[in-house]
Amino acid sequence: MTDSLPPRTVVLEPDSEFRFEVDFKNNASIKLIKGTAEIFGTELAEGNEYSFCGRKAAVYTWHGCTLEIQGSFLVEYTANETPMVSYLNAHLAIQDLRIKAKQANDMGPRILVVGPHDVGKTSLCKILASYGYRQGEKPLYVSLDTAEGAITMPGAVTATTINHLLDVEEGFGSSATTAAIGSVAVPLAYYYGYESPADNVKYYKLVTEKLASTIQRRLAADDESRISGSIIDTFGLVDHVGYEVTQHLVDVFAVNVIIVLGHERLYSDLTRIYNDRQDISVVKLHKSGGVVERDRAFRTQTQKAKIHEYFYGTSNYELAPYSMLLNFSDLHVWRVGETVAPTSAMPMGMDPQQAESELVKVTNLDMCLHSILAILDAEDTETEEQLLDSNVLGFIYISDVNENTRKMTVLSPAPGRLPRNHVLMGAFKWLET
Structure with a gap:
């Protein structure tokens, strides 16, 4: 109201x-x-x-x-x-690529949208996805901005097929954020657990590569989605880390169109880098004059609102989350890249960079208090290497940890037992209010 x-x-x-x-x-x-x-x-x-x-x-x-x-x-x-006329022209050019892909029975366009923070990358991706759907396409929307949590939860890299109009009020709508754990409506997601790719470059590359590999297999089995192609929303880094990760994304997602939004130098640099690649087009678009810089407080509020939405639903689709008491032994909690020992104290032959993508078992579960944990689609018998390959089934929140009774209180969006026992902890905390 x-x-x-x-x-x-x-x-x-x-x-x-x-x-x-x-x-x-x-x-x-x-x-x-x-x-x-x-x-x-x-x-x-x-x-x-x-x-x-x-x-x-x-x-x-x-x-x-x-x-x-x-x-x-x-x-x-x-x-x-x-800039809407130029955005429409971009859509028409993308649609032309889809028509050519259908005629040649080839892959549809793979669009990577890059640029600094707060230039309207997500807005442009939504517009292109909506226009595609309105013309009968079902493009894949890929969100790689882990600070936003555009589709599911902050910290996740996610992909979902646009098979319905985007909700005006709620963005991707209740199907993306309020589906029960294990439901087929849950988008494909891998959990990175940090806000920026710069926090752990090696692990960010690993999870995006896993996401890209799974997408490629799914597209190979679905002609409609394969021809519709993918629209990839990215982070706001334009420093050396951003350049490194952007080139990695172009490779693993087999990108053939790069749209640079609101940054002349980035456009110039990417044009030079891919000058010899006839299969990759680099396009420059202007940002909207209505784009405003979002301060840290607004970003934090947005993250909190997205987490709250996952457990409690939206104004049009409310949820009643389920609180349960679990024994410490019921969950296997892991973190990635948490080795803090100096190089001299590491095992013989271990590369310090290797530790950035190594799983570490969390034994002090007090660390989990107020944390968001991703439930991995992995059986209890799977190895640590297999755990890193696992996508996410859903998320839970740890509202209380009692060392004396060795029990923890868990908030889940759905009642019943958790579908798996392996969970991955990131850096995101949330204080339920």
Whole structure:
């Protein structure tokens, strides 16, 4: 529900947009009264009220429209200069690649969207995915920005097929974040556990390579998705680590189109790096003038909101999470790259960089308090190397740890026993309120 402020009318001219921000403490609503409009490529239904909280977005119209807005907007204004025509042209070029792929019975386009923080990479990816779906395609949306948790949970690299319109209010909707553990609706995910690829470059490369390999196998068995291709959303690093990881992603995902958003130097450098690769196109697009820098506090709130959504659902699809008491022996808790011993104290022949992707058993379970743990799809008998190859079935939250009774209280989005006992711990903490 929005507050008691009276509704207001906003009239948009053709090729313009209404840009708005709503903080996490307030609610605001937007209703399309007349004309046509869209948010991130998804058309608004006339007369339907859409509610927003903790969002920064824009309502765009190609032909003009009238909106009714109500509630507490932190920022609100209209803009006549938008990059939407260039974004549409990018979609049309991608669609042409799909048509050629279908005629040749080949792989569809693999689009990698890169650029610094806060230039609208995720917004562009959503627009391209939505436009593709509206033309009958089912592109694969790949989220590699582990700080965002765009599809499931912060810390995960994830892929999901766009087989429905993106929800205007909830992004990827309840199917992505509120499906029960083990459900077929859960997107394909591997758990990295940190905000930035720079926190553990070797392990980030490992999990993205595993994700890419699994995607390739799935696409090989699904002609429709193979021709629709993939749209890959990335992190905001443009330093030497960002360049290194970007080139790794181009290789493992077999990228053939790189879209550089809002960064001239990055575009110039990538054009030079792939100058001799006739199979890779590097394209530059301008960022939207409505893109704003998100401070650390907003990013943290976004992460907390995403975690809360996973366990408690959304405003349109509420969940009642299940709290259970487990013995310490019921879970096998692991971390990656946590070896803190100096090189001189490591076992003979162990490379310090090797430790960055080594599994370490967590024996002091007090460390797990308020942590998000990823449930690995691995049997109890599997080796540590096999555990690193395992994708994620779902996530649980440790709300209490009692060393005296050797029991812990676990919050799960679904009742019943956990599907597996191997869990992976990352750096993300969450204090349930």
